[in-house]
Amino acid sequence: MSSPSYRPIGPVVGMIGAGQLARMTQQPAIALGIELRVLAGSLDDSAARVVVDTRVGDHRSSADLLDFAQGCDAITFDHEHVPTELVRELADAGHSVHPGADALVHAQDKAVMRERLTAIGVPCPPWARVDTPADAERFAAEHGLPIVLKAVRGGYDGRGVWVCRTPADVADAFSAGIPLLAEGFVPFKRELAVLVARSPHGQGVSYPVVETVQEDGICVEVLAPAPGLDGEDAAQAQRIALKIAHELGVTGLLAVEMFETEDGLVVNELAMRPHNSGHWTIEGARTSQFEQHLRAVLDLPLGSPSLTAPHVVMVNLLGGDDPDLFKRYEHVMAHDPGVKVHFYGKEVRPGRKIGHVTAYGADLDDVRARARHAAVYLTTGEYT
Amino acid sequence: MSSPSYRPIGPVVGMIGAGQLARMTQQPAIALGIELRVLAGSLDDSAARVVVDTRVGDHRSSADLLDFAQGCDAITFDHEHVPTELVRELADAGHSVHPGADALVHAQDKAVMRERLTAIGVPCPPWARVDTPADAERFAAEHGLPIVLKAVRGGYDGRGVWVCRTPADVADAFSAGIPLLAEGFVPFKRELAVLVARSPHGQGVSYPVVETVQEDGICVEVLAPAPGLDGEDAAQAQRIALKIAHELGVTGLLAVEMFETEDGLVVNELAMRPHNSGHWTIEGARTSQFEQHLRAVLDLPLGSPSLTAPHVVMVNLLGGDDPDLFKRYEHVMAHDPGVKVHFYGKEVRPGRKIGHVTAYGADLDDVRARARHAAVYLTTGEYT
Incomplete structure (x- = not known):
């Protein structure tokens, strides 16, 4: 473990993992004067490149985790891969861990999740x-x-x-x-996701329900809010997500992936961290999911989840054959001065999530076309 | 000079100085995958706390500057204090420096500025x-x-x-x-500011004209757009700022502070970098001034300067007697889930600019009251 000499001024949030979620968390941490510390596997990790207080260590090592947690006001996660018993050990050592092991296990173990959701009456397949x-x-x-x-x-x-x-x-x-x-197998009409936040003192907020478009099991596009979703269905989806957060004692963010079927909503997956289905919130909501997560794990009051535009569309950038994205910034930025490009500072490899683009505005078809154009051009060089 | 081993993936922008302007530049650099490098006087500087590739050195030392610039795709500034001849030396050594010495001198030397503005017909006192x-x-x-x-x-x-x-x-x-x-002495009605960007290939954009409120020579509040400003006056202010950028060959941002008088507009000061009068753009414009500056110095197409809300108000946080702002986050965030808090990670000292808050919405009086309430409470603990 490296231990840089770093004297914090603000509260210290330690995030275990240093992928793009930790990287994007650094942006609101900078704004709020919150000192982000990350536990990276390597100094080449996406977040390690932008977080000064990066410690290199193993998230499966009890010693590394306890060392990392020293001096942190809150501990949270960039991924679900920390063994549940080590999450518990951190809390037992007196650290403020969000989500705690008893909640997090539901995002780690699908059988535990299904048992619990069934027990509390949440619709499952x-x-x-x-x-x-x-x-x-x-x-x-x-x-x-x-x-x-x-x-x-x-x-x-x-x-x-x-x-x-x-x-x-x-x-x-x-x-x-x-x-x-x-x-x-759930014969669904489409996939929806609801992102909620819950703080240790029990405050909860829900972002608008979004539609997620998946290809080969990977999220490729998110439409916020979910187009044409009936108001009562949207409220029901939000109630389900807030209920899960409450019943499971989630602290921090909870993303609930759902199927919309002819017979109503069915819960598919849970994640307890910033989530790909919430990247649109960086520009599209008054409080980004990354700021919201920081607020929640520090038990600060939660921020407004309101939309900043009628329609927001996020499209993931999946690596293609060409490692150089930057040469394509010129066209994308000239073509559409309002599109927002996010690149995670990762080496480009085929199929790897290397960034995303977001467009927003009043006309869904236009916003969607803009986001797609930018994403296709950035990753392939094809003008669509 | 420290020289961390850091292997860039994206273009490298070297910013000389590591104050809050460099700190806030790191946020869009993270989004765009641009590698920000800063030249700090100390590792405690505001930006040094959030930029991995921080070099410690002296901005008045030719050797330190030349060393710092090695490997940068563009060099720019967080402040105006680099001696003009050293800026020229960097360009002579083959570096892409924005703004260049011939432009920057007008933001460094008020006599040179007045001579030049008078010569090109810009209204001066x-x-x-x-x-x-x-x-x-x-x-x-x-x-x-x-x-x-x-x-x-x-x-x-x-x-x-x-x-x-x-x-x-x-x-x-x-x-x-x-x-x-x-x-x-100019008997002005109020102070205005126009922020424009100009890229090396000559593209220019202007943000909406704002009103700045100063106390004791320090900007305390910015109202975007300037309330009640006549459309023709606003266009005239933008024309003046774009003309200055063009005539002086500015690359990057140019902030033009103006007096609004009974007889028209009079130019007061110039700055060639992100500027306090543009902090509102982080949430209030589609492209923040910090992203715009990065685009401009890398000669990328400029981003949309459009407002994201009808009214945006920024209020500076000036340090008070109490060094602990964080304990006041709770009230401010609970009171107004939509207000955005920015803290620069600097030790609180009386009168020092330590952060700012931004509110936005449809009703100017409401937005202004919200921003002021948050700023007063954060810096003094007084409930206004």
């Missing part, structure tokens, strides 16, 4: 723990094909998810040799 | 170089009392300015032993 291919076959016989097998722990961005139509698909999923959960 | 108290007395006899004596170089925030009504006032100014300029 049919689900079961499955230990063997035979368990999965029985689940399929009961609920119909296809079924979805998911890694109980550790999946993200489409990894650790198998949509199974045949016994061969099921065998393939089990060949990974990890604990699996079976879920019924 | 009556002025003259004065070498002795007798010169000043003659100037006063011709133009009437009071007169304003100004340090030709180095004044800021009301320092280096003497409003003289008596020979004793004049003697007091000359006792400083520095070159002085005399200006007629």
Whole structure:
């Protein structure tokens, strides 16, 4: 562990992990005079490049975590990969950890999440723990094909998810040799996400419900607010998310991914940190999700989640074959002086989330076309 | 000079100086993946606390500047204190310096500025170089009392300015032993400021004209756009600022402070960097002045200067007797979830600019009251 000599003036928030979420958290930390410290795996990590108080260490090491936490007013996370028992150990050592282990485990363990959501009456797909291919076959016989097998722990961005139509698909999923959960396939109209924040003193706020567009399990586009969503459905989605935050004792941000179906809303996934479905808030809401998370983990009053424009669209930048994005800034900025470009300072690799663009305005079709044009041009050089 | 091992991915912008302007420049640099490097006097400087690639050195040392500039794609400034000849030396060594010495000198030397503005037909107060108290007395006899004596170089925030009504006032100014300029006192209705950006390829944009409210020579409040300003007057102010930028060959930002008088606009001061009168743009414009400056110095297309709300008000936070602002965040954030707080990470000292707050919305009186309430409470603890 490196330990730079750094004398803080403001409150210190320690974020475990140093990816793009920590990087974007540094922007409101700068504004508020909050001292962000990150635990990076390497000095090349996205956030390590912009956070002076970067410590290099292992998020699976109890010693590294306890060392990192010394002097922090709050501890929080850039990812879900810190083992639950080490999160608990930090709190037991007297640190203010947000979310705490008892909440966070629901974002780490999909079986625990499903059990708890079912118990509190939140709509879920049919689900079961499955230990063997035979368990999965029985689940399929009961609920119909296809079924979805998911890694109980550790999946993200489409990894650790198998949509199974045949016994061969099921065998393939089990060949990974990890604990699996079976879920019924939800025939959804579209995917929605609700981002809420909850502070230790119990204040909660919800951002407007958004529509997320996924390709190959990766979020590619977010439309805020979700176009054409009925007001009562939107309120219901927000109530579900706030209820989960309250019942699970979440502190900080909670992103709830949902399916919109003919029969109502079904909860898909939870995340307890700033979330890709909330990147639009940097320009599109009065309080960005990153500022909101800082406020929440420090138990400060939460900020306004109001929209700054009628429509906001965010499109992810997924790395292509060309490592040099910067040469394309010229066209994108000249073509549209209002589009906002975000680049995470990561080496460009095919398929990697390397940035995003945001457009906002009064006309959804126009805003969406602007965001897409910028994203396609930046990543491929193609003029669409 | 420290030289951290730092491998840039994006273009590198070197900013000489590490005050709050450099600090706030880091926020859009993070978004755009631009690598900000700062030359700090000390690691405790405002920007040094949030910029990984901070070099400690002396901005009056040719060797330190040349060393600092190595590997930068563009060099720019957080302040006007780099000697003009050293700015020229950087350009002569092949660096891309914005603004260049021939432009910057007009923001460093008030006599050079007055000569040039007069030559290009920009409205100025009556002025003259004065070498002795007798010169000043003659100037006063011709133009009437009071007169304003100004340090030709180095004044800021009301320092280096003497409003003289008596020979004793004049003697007091000359006792400083520095070159002085005399200006007629301008009976103004209010003070305005225009912020424009100009890029090396000649693109120019102007932000809306703002009203600035000064106390004791320090800007305390900025109203964007300037309330009740006639459309033709606003256009005229923007034309003047863009003309100055063009004629002087400014690259980067140019702030033009003006007096609004019964007889029209009169130019007061120039600054060629992000400016206090533009802090409102962080939330109040589609492109913040800090992002705009980065775009301009890298010769990227400029961003939209459009307002994000009908009215935006910024109020400076000047340090009071109490060094702990953070305990007051709770009230301010609970009282107004939409107000934006900016703290520069500087030790609180009486009278020092330590941060600012911004409010925005549809009703000017409401927006102004919200910004003032937050600023007064944060700096004094008084509930107004």
